[in-house]
Amino acid sequence: MRRTALIDLLAVALLGLASPAQAFVVDANNGPGTDFTSLTAAFASLPDGATVTVRAGTYSATFPFPTLVGKGVTILGEPGAQVWGIGFSGQSAGQRVVVKGLRFGSTGGLLQFGGVMLDACGGPVLLEDCTTDTQAGLSVVQCPQVSVVRCEFLHAQWFNTNRFDHSTVVCVDTQLSGSTTSAGLALTSGTTQLVRGHVEGGSLAGPYTGMFGVDMNGGLLRLLGDGVVVGGTGYTGQVAAISGSGTVRKSPAFVLGGSAIPFVPIDEGWTTGTVAPVGGVATGRLHGSANLYGGLVLGTIVSPAALPGIAGTAWVDAWGFAAVGPLGAPLACSVTVPDLPALRGMAFGWQGVTASATAGLVMTNPAWLCVE
Numbered sequence: 001m002r003r004t005a006l007i008d009l010l011a012v013a014l015l016g017l018a019s020p021a022q023a024f025v026v027d028a029n030n031g032p033g034t035d036f037t038s039l040t041a042a043f044a045s046l047p048d049g050a051t052v053t054v055r056a057g058t059y060s061a062t063f064p065f066p067t068l069v070g071k072g073v074t075i076l077g078e079p080g081a082q083v084w085g086i087g088f089s090g091q092s093a094g095q096r097v098v099v100k101g102l103r104f105g106s107t108g109g110l111l112q113f114g115g116v117m118l119d120a121c122g123g124p125v126l127l128e129d130c131t132t133d134t135q136a137g138l139s140v141v142q143c144p145q146v147s148v149v150r151c152e153f154l155h156a157q158w159f160n161t162n163r164f165d166h167s168t169v170v171c172v173d174t175q176l177s178g179s180t181t182s183a184g185l186a187l188t189s190g191t192t193q194l195v196r197g198h199v200e201g202g203s204l205a206g207p208y209t210g211m212f213g214v215d216m217n218g219g220l221l222r223l224l225g226d227g228v229v230v231g232g233t234g235y236t237g238q239v240a241a242i243s244g245s246g247t248v249r250k251s252p253a254f255v256l257g258g259s260a261i262p263f264v265p266i267d268e269g270w271t272t273g274t275v276a277p278v279g280g281v282a283t284g285r286l287h288g289s290a291n292l293y294g295g296l297v298l299g300t301i302v303s304p305a306a307l308p309g310i311a312g313t314a315w316v317d318a319w320g321f322a323a324v325g326p327l328g329a330p331l332a333c334s335v336t337v338p339d340l341p342a343l344r345g346m347a348f349g350w351q352g353v354t355a356s357a358t359a360g361l362v363m364t365n366p367a368w369l370c371v372e
Helices: 005-017 039-045
Strands: 023-026 050-054 057-059 067-069 073-077 081-083 085-089 097-100 114-119 125-128 136-141 146-149 152-156 163-165 168-172 175-178 185-188 191-195 198-200 214-224 228-230 242-250 255-257 270-273 281-287 293-307 310-326 331-336 347-356 360-370
Touching: 023 039, 114 152, 125 360, 146 360, 168 360, 191 270, 214 360, 270 347, 281 293, 281 347, 281 360, 293 331, 293 360, 310 331, 310 347
Parallel strands: 023 050, 050 073, 057 081, 067 085, 073 097, 085 114, 097 125, 114 136, 125 146, 136 152, 136 163, 146 168, 152 175, 163 185, 168 191, 175 198, 185 214, 191 214, 198 228, 214 242, 228 255, 270 360, 310 360
Antiparallel strands: 270 281, 281 331, 293 310, 293 347, 347 360
16 A cells, blocks of 8 residues: 555645535435435526435436436435436536436336436536445436446336446446346447446347347447456346447456457456545556556546546546556555535546557556545
């Protein structure tokens, strides 16, 4: 574990960002301090940049999903907060959306197919520690910067399948799966990075074929770490893990369960991070083979930017390297988040750069974190 004077700048940077956001409480049970009893009512009144705590409770199913249009927001779900579905649309490049700790899906007829819909969100979107009750999907359309960390969107089908359409999405330690009518993930153009995690196509009994793990229609798919993509099964056996057209780049440890379209083998690093409460410790890790030399950076979240001489894009405004050295074993660095309640809901990120004789300098995936 390494620590440098650089990481002490996190406290200064977060304090600079922590202008008091307007805070609201959504509570279906209307307990003390409640501002709204539903997300629909909250979204109709919230100011741009608000922080919303969603208390434990079951929030009724409505379609279309409650959707926040043209505003940034941070939504922090308390344990037991159950939401059928939620949507965001039309955010500008400077409007950030953070959703942490919600559980999606509900039982009962077609209304069990819930999840998250992101449509033309121009700013950064972070979904962290969101889970699934029954069927719930993640739809991302024309969004340039979406990070999905430790989430699950399982058995998605019908109107809200797992699909990334003309978007740039990074999934870290995330599980995606399809159901009887859908692939685990449908990709159309754009760039997707799957870092570790698990993606599985739907399986069907009887005289039916299974669904693909990832169904591609152009674009770039980058498979990093020791994740798994699996095709579903049917009467013909297991179908392809990856099908369609596009460019696939795969690290050696990433497993494909079923055949796949041709892919480019790569030896590139990947970045992970641990969640941090106020007053707690966050740790970033840069992983990779012993053939790589790398550097791990820490910074605030910015729009994607190309850096001269480095393949890939930077998603963090780095102040310098927090840790540098040969890989093989993960390169790690820790930082203590100041014990200030105003920092709850703030987001920052780790990202790495690796160097090798064959690939040169390559930017890894970002690993964003939301302060609890």
